[in-house]
Amino acid sequence: MNYLIALDDGHGMETPGKRTPVFPDGTVMKENEFNKAVVNYLKAELERCGFRTLLVAPEDTDTPLSTRCNRANTAGAHLYVSVHANANTGQWGDWGGIETYTWNKGDSLRIGKLIHQELLKGTQLTDRGVKDGTWLYVLKNTKMPAVLVECGFMDSRKDADYLRKESYRKECAVEIAKGICKGFGVPYKPEAAPVTKPAEPAYDHGKHIAEAVKKLGIITDA
Secondary structure (H helix, E strand, O other), X not given: OOOEEEEEEOOOOOOOOOEOOOOOOOOOOEHHHHHHHHHHHHHHHHHHOOOXXXXXXXXXXXXXXXXXXXXXXXXXXXXXEEEEEEOOOOOOEOOOOEEEEEOOOHXXXXXXXXXXXXXXXXXXXXXXXXXXXXXXXXXXOOOOOEEEEXXXXXXXHHHHHHHOOHHHHHHHXXXXXXXXXXXXXXXXXXXXXXXXXXXOOOOOHHHHHHHHHHHXXXXXXX
């Protein structure tokens, strides 16, 4: 069966407050920078494994939650996955970790646990557990199993350093994809390694002249 996965990059690029505190270099990371990057990587990961995908919030603005859910429901998606980065006080602190929200039963909980387990296999951030997310809008208002992942805290210096790395964003996408594959009994297909052409030997000008002289039968003094 060609399963359809609805992908939600939480919030919008200009949603107030959804960003890190100021880093020492004077920059900030908006939450949607992380969320959108992970979802775009995840889309490619899932499609390579044979899934169909639906971006429920492709706009640059903060797409209403009702619109996101309606798009998934109308399309008949088999799973809804919402990607986020967490926050505590909005000021730098020593908290952090990964947590996953699902329904407290059924395929939502089953697949959510699988995704959470995969996320914890990569970068060793604190395990904050799989939690009851039935109060969350996108879990309450979708007709299919739904999972919301918080991949780290934007106001934790440790977590935030990961969140703004492209390597960590790709890692999260790969791990979420592996969890989804396990949930649907679909083999995970890793990205093919780039083909590296063997390096050509360096051109030896002296050797080339010597071989030419030999072919011509020219005798030279040593």
